Amino acid sequence: MVGLAYKIGGKFYDLLDEHFEKTRYKKIRKKILSKIKGNVLEAGCGTGRNFSYYPEGISVSAFDKSPKMLSIAKERAKLSRADITIQEMDITKINFFDNTFDNIIATFILCVLPEKIEKQALNELIRVAKPNARLYFLEYVYSKNKIRAFIMKATSFIPKLLFSIRFNTTYELIKNNKSLKIEKIEFVHDDVVRLIIAVKK
Numbered sequence: 001m002v003g004l005a006y007k008i009g010g011k012f013y014d015l016l017d018e019h020f021e022k023t024r025y026k027k028i029r030k031k032i033l034s035k036i037k038g039n040v041l042e043a044g045c046g047t048g049r050n051f052s053y054y055p056e057g058i059s060v061s062a063f064d065k066s067p068k069m070l071s072i073a074k075e076r077a078k079l080s081r082a083d084i085t086i087q088e089m090d091i092t093k094i095n096f097f098d099n100t101f102d103n104i105i106a107t108f109i110l111c112v113l114p115e116k117i118e119k120q121a122l123n124e125l126i127r128v129a130k131p132n133a134r135l136y137f138l139e140y141v142y143s144k145n146k147i148r149a150f151i152m153k154a155t156s157f158i159p160k161l162l163f164s165i166r167f168n169t170t171y172e173l174i175k176n177n178k179s180l181k182i183e184k185i186e187f188v189h190d191d192v193v194r195l196i197i198a199v200k201k
Contacts, residue, residue, distance in 0.1 A: 003112065003164035009068030014047050016162060021049065024189045029053045029107075031188060032136055032195065038102025040082075043091055043125060044109040048073030054082035061096070063089035091121045096128045104128070104135040110173060111139040112164040118173055126179045129200045135180065137196040139170035144191055152192070174198050 005013045014021075033053040042050060045062035046069045054060055060082050064070050070088055077084040089095055091109065104125050110118050129135060140159070142149045152167070159165040174180055174196055184197040 003160070003162050005162045006066060006069070006112075006164065009066050010047065010072055013069065014049075014072065017049075024193065025049065028138070028188045028193065028195075032107070032138075033105070036103055036105075039100065040103045040105060041094075041096070041101040041125075041128060042105040043094075043121075044106065044112075045069075045073050045086070048076035048080075048084075048086075050105065050107065051076045051080040051082065051084055054080060054084070056081035058082050060084045061087070061101075063087045063091075063094075065090055092117055092124055094124045094128050098127055099130045100128050102130055102133050104133060106135060107138040108140075108165075110137060110170045111166050114164075115166070115169075118169070122173060122177060123179075126177070126200055131200055133200045134183065135198045135200065137170050137174065137198070138188070139168070139194050139196070140165055140192060141168045141171075141194050142192070148192075170194075171196055 005016045029050055030053050033050060034055065036054065037058065040058060040060045042060055042062040045064050062084055067088060070086055074086055077086055106125060110122060113121055125135060142152050156167060174182060179201055180198040181201055182196060183199050186195045187193065188195045
């Protein structure tokens with residue numbers, strides 16, 4: 001199921017996401033992207049919220065499947081210090097050669113895809129990554145605090161309806177992929193947003 005916010009897309013998506021952008025995502029984006037180097041692929045770039053955090057001069061190839069999201073992303077790309085090219089593309093059929101990119105940015109991507117295509121999407125990201133490239137993932141997980149976890153589970157239908165979010169899915173997928181080695185795991189917002197950095201073997 002495609003999330004309602006993504007299906008409508010564009011400014012509506014940004015409007016629904018604005019609270020989380022201000023309270024969570026801005027600091028996370030800065031942490032992950034401000035020192036990124038090399039040739040970068042951003043998968044599922046959405047409306048281009050990451051673009052202003054890339055360092056000056058680096059090359060970023062960004063894609064998304066939604067034309068409505070990309071219409072806003074293209075405007076944000078013009079304001080970025082990085083050299084960003086944007087394409088409409090399906091994550092299960094990435095139109096780049098094998099072993100192309102030094103870094104893959106896939107923030108909150110695998111956890112919003114239908115379960116039946118998540119492995120295929122991950123394998124495509126691995127295919128276009130160079131050997132020893134780093135792949136950056138973010139996912140939502142249920143809190144270890146019992147009360148917070150209970151509330152999150154009871155209300156999980158809301159982020160699923162709006163954004164297609166599935167909790168506690170990305171780490172296991174990456175851990176079980178023989179082409180990747182997990183380099184770092186870190187909670188970047190309380191104990192509910194997890195950063196996973198993996199290296200292509």
